[in-house]
Amino acid sequence: MIVVKIGGGEGIEPGPLLANVAQRHAAGERLVMVHGGSHETNRVAEALGHPPQFVTGPSGRQSRYTDRATLEIFEMVYAGKVNTTMVESLQAQDVPAVGLSGVDGRLLYGRRKASVRSVENGKTKILRGDHTGTVDQVNHALLTLLLDAGYLPVISPPGMSDDGVAVNVDGDRAAGAIATALEADALVILSNVPGLLKDVSDPSSLIRHVDADRPEAVAPYVQGRMHAKLDGAVRAVQGGVGRVVLASANVPQPLDAALQGEGTVVQ
């Protein structure tokens, strides 16, 4: 059982992964896909005159503020455009893919964080009406039902919250929770970088191995989006997933390469 997540950052090309997934599915492998869509969401949100809003919290870390209108744009791009286009491409390659958002069957269920703290001019403000949440439970029975019938689930945020509304959930952490729930042999997280780098400007500075019991050893090199990726990876390994590989989507056969160790292996 392999779970593979492909990010939605700028410059990530899903074609090579989809072809590789089709080959491995044809060879009989049990697979689940998870995807992002952040770059396209930002593009559509700008085009609709509702650009993404980012806030800086007291810790200094940036986060997205998701009001209802932003959530609906997020759903349009993730669950509508990106998900359907990936499923269409897999179907065209004879893979019986089924797209699901985390709302479907409460596939990704957790707590809503309805407010976010924002520091502006040194003052902390509370912004209410945020549609962000965590993934605390995965409906693995729904995934097993589909997998046992031969389908390949293609999963997208948002998730469903205890507050009765859909919420933006982090795709990397969602992939980690899915891999854990399915007791996957491996979770592969693909993006536009070759893995965790000591120097983000130097691909040859790749860190080939992270000990899931001692992630603090690489803490100095963890920046920006890599926080969620590494956090999701460590939790997944601690939760029983065989290994997690952070690797590049933009190489031939990206899933094969990652599973052969081309990337940062968290174990």
Add this chain to the structure above:
Amino acid sequence: MIVVKIGGGEGIEPGPLLANVAQRHAAGERLVMVHGGSHETNRVAEALGHPPQFVTGPSGRQSRYTDRATLEIFEMVYAGKVNTTMVESLQAQDVPAVGLSGVDGRLLYGRRKASVRSVENGKTKILRGDHTGTVDQVNHALLTLLLDAGYLPVISPPGMSDDGVAVNVDGDRAAGAIATALEADALVILSNVPGLLKDVSDPSSLIRHVDADRPEAVAPYVQGRMHAKLDGAVRAVQGGVGRVVLASANVPQPLDAALQGEGTVVQ
């Protein structure tokens, strides 16, 4: 087994239907929902600077021309926004809804019509690159798998075509094909009119019954969107569906009302 389709025309409010579906699901009824999204698609397409394109064919009938950009907007609104919002609302009412587009598992599969004839200034032109298709096969095994496990499928166009691409399919005809494939006891098609009217400006001119063996008897009253609705209804009854009711979505308990005969019953 009941299949209910709610249109996406202007002024159609899904709230009453969703509450009614939740009640009937809680009472143990086997249900499938199908929905449209045309008005919201037109709104988003305008906002994105890619307004809907309509052409007039040699028969004088108007049809939509769906280029790739339009298809992707269509997917964003139907499979992204409208579908996810309906599933979210059902989940909030404790219904284990699962949203699917016709691309998922080739749920709605058929032939692509890649070109459309357009009459302009008396000359017929062929427009290529259309993404429109028919529904010739329904993956009823996927629906039965979900229904048997207690889920309520919520289905949206597009469909998948023999050409390997997603296509815009008519929602009413898709609902008819789904009801036929599931051998449904009834198909209810809800919109912003109370049924087939002799005079579209007079709701009291409702035609209460259409004989599925003699639909030509009401042909003088069939206009615009009612063509597809009645065609879908007649084919469904001919295909074995117990009865089809065309009725209003904008009444309290719209599904109960339609099943009690409030609307145009095709049988």
